[in-house]
Amino acid sequence: MTDQSPIHARAAICRGNSEPFAIQDVTLDALRPEELRIRVVACGICHTDLAVRDKQLPVPLPVVLGHEGAGIVEEVGSDVTVAKPGDRVVMSFNSCGHCPSCAVDAPTYCYEFFPHNWSGMRADGSPTLFADGEPMNANFFGQSSFATQAIAHERNVVKVPESAADIPLERLAPIGCGLMTGAGAVLRSMKVRAGLPIAIFGTGTVGMAAIMAAKIAGADPIIAVDVNDNRLAVAKELGATHAFNAKDDAIGKIRELCPQGLGYVFDTTGINKVIQDAWSLLAPMGICGIVGASDPADNLTFNEAEFMGGGRRVMGILGGDSDLVTFLPDLIAYHQEGRFPFEKLIGYFNFDQINEAIEASESGEVVKPVLKIGSED
Ligand SMILES: NC(=O)c1ccc[n+]([C@@H]2O[C@H](COP(=O)([O-])OP(=O)(O)OC[C@H]3O[C@@H](n4cnc5c(N)ncnc54)[C@H](O)[C@@H]3O)[C@@H](O)[C@H]2O)c1
Ligand SMILES: [Zn+2]
Ligand SMILES: [Zn+2]
Structure with missing residues (x-):
């Protein structure tokens, strides 16, 4: 923990199926040594977000969802080596790094998947986010990227290769899930x-x-x-x-x-x-x-x-069965070669149109809605 003043952000809070998502002010917890703070540029909307809203998954509500985030690293904890401030990154699911699945580079089957992705807190039970001074469920897929700022982890952040510097983050955002x-x-x-x-x-x-x-x-x-x-x-x-x-x-x-x-x-x-x-x-x-x-x-x-x-x-x-460090760069390379043209699936929405974006996804009108949350520069 540091004694810095808290970082303020805007986040879309999901309270369950009867209420639309509501964007409100939140503050972030101080970074742990293995965490990164990302200024979110864009985030895709996935059916898993909506499954949580509809209480089909055991994620506690209210919660800040969003698990297809991309953005710019603003701050890193002392143990982080995967990226540095200013780097362009995409985020995906988190994992423990030491269970039998993680040991064979199969982190999607992490034995500790729930506490690292779906508990609403860090795996140690501490909150990453506060609303009105009270802990708010977040750390969804180790990111909660329906927000202008996200706390992510060494294991669920992948730096966008320099060779893909010309591909906008708003296009790359959804690569880390569906x-x-x-x-x-x-x-x-x-x-x-x-x-x-x-x-x-x-x-x-x-x-x-x-x-x-x-x-x-x-x-x-x-x-x-x-x-x-x-x-x-x-x-x-x-x-x-x-x-x-x-x-x-x-x-x-x-x-x-x-x-x-x-x-x-x-x-x-x-x-x-x-x-x-x-x-x-x-x-x-x-x-x-x-x-x-x-x-x-x-x-x-x-x-x-x-x-x-x-x-x-x-x-x-x-x-x-994705191993993020190798497979996400492979997919970005296929995209650059024109063999993975997923841009054809994307429809863009501004952050404050999150409920319209969800509607477009549910009606089948847009295959992959992406929220534009901040600019790249
Ligand atoms: N296992 C995982 O790791 C993982 C990861 C991401 C998403 N998911 C899940 O995968 C599923 C698919 O995700 P998506 O984002 O592509 O969802 P989606 O709703 O966009 O796609 C499902 C498609 O199935 C079609 N469909 C409905 N009934 C059908 C039928 N009888 N026969 C053929 N097609 C039919 C729908 O028209 C739709 O196009 C979701 O349930 C999502 O939660 C799983
Ligand atoms: Zn694990
Ligand atoms: Zn998803």
Whole structure:
């Protein structure tokens, strides 16, 4: 702790589903040695923010959400080596750094994920933010970036490479969650092989990122399935070779197209029936990757003989098995090469339009809303 006067910020407070987000004044706690203070330039809005608002996740309310932040480092704790004041950074999820998953560079499966990301406090129970002098739940995904200033951590901040100096932070902001998850699911979790067919169910941010990554991996065909025809049209622009509306016998059409079965199916809808139908399309050794948030009471049913007999696998995936330090720069490089054109998914909103941005996301009008919170200079 230092004796500096507190840093003031504006933050969007989420009080639950009946109330719109309200922007109000907050103050930040003093930095710990392994923390950084980031002036937030932009932050994407993700379905996980809305799942918290709707109490589908065990994050305490009221809370400052936002977990796809990008900004400029303003201050660093004494132990920080990952970035220095003035650096342009993107933020992602936090992790403990020493559990068995972190030890093998699989921090999305950190044994301490909850206290580091969802408890509303630091993992040691101390608050990072105050409103009206009282502790406010924050430190969401180790950042709470629906705010003009965020406290982040050595382990969830990635410096934007100098080679990407010309890419605005407002575009890079969303890279640390849904985009990373969809791309990582294909390239890192399922390790999609060139020449094998894949079907992607749900073409929101996660599904669209998976489609772009499937093209990078050389999957063929790449089949997109959604109930929204506008999204299916974008999916084709991004690399889907076929696009089927789920309401129009998509499963039957996929069977016809690939009678031998699919190497991979990837579900982003979290709907049981969709996952089970998708699974039934798998060829021997096929993998069914699942990422969608679902009702905690949901169970899936698979036929045991088909499961074992064909060596089929069902794979729960978090964060696309991303190791931030290596994978985020890889994705930025793909973007620069024009192979990960996620800018086509973004719609921009000013910070004070946060409720309009959420509405645009929920109506399906904008795939990836990004809030512009501050200028880069
Ligand atoms: N596991 C993880 O690490 C992780 C990370 C980020 C997001 N998520 C979750 O992944 C899910 C997808 O995120 P998103 O941001 O892409 O959400 P999204 O809502 O934008 O995308 C879901 C898509 O599914 C489509 N859909 C709905 N019903 C369908 C059906 N029956 N068949 C086919 N498509 C259908 C919708 O039209 C929509 O386009 C969410 O549940 C989110 O919470 C998980
Ligand atoms: Zn860990
Ligand atoms: Zn997210």
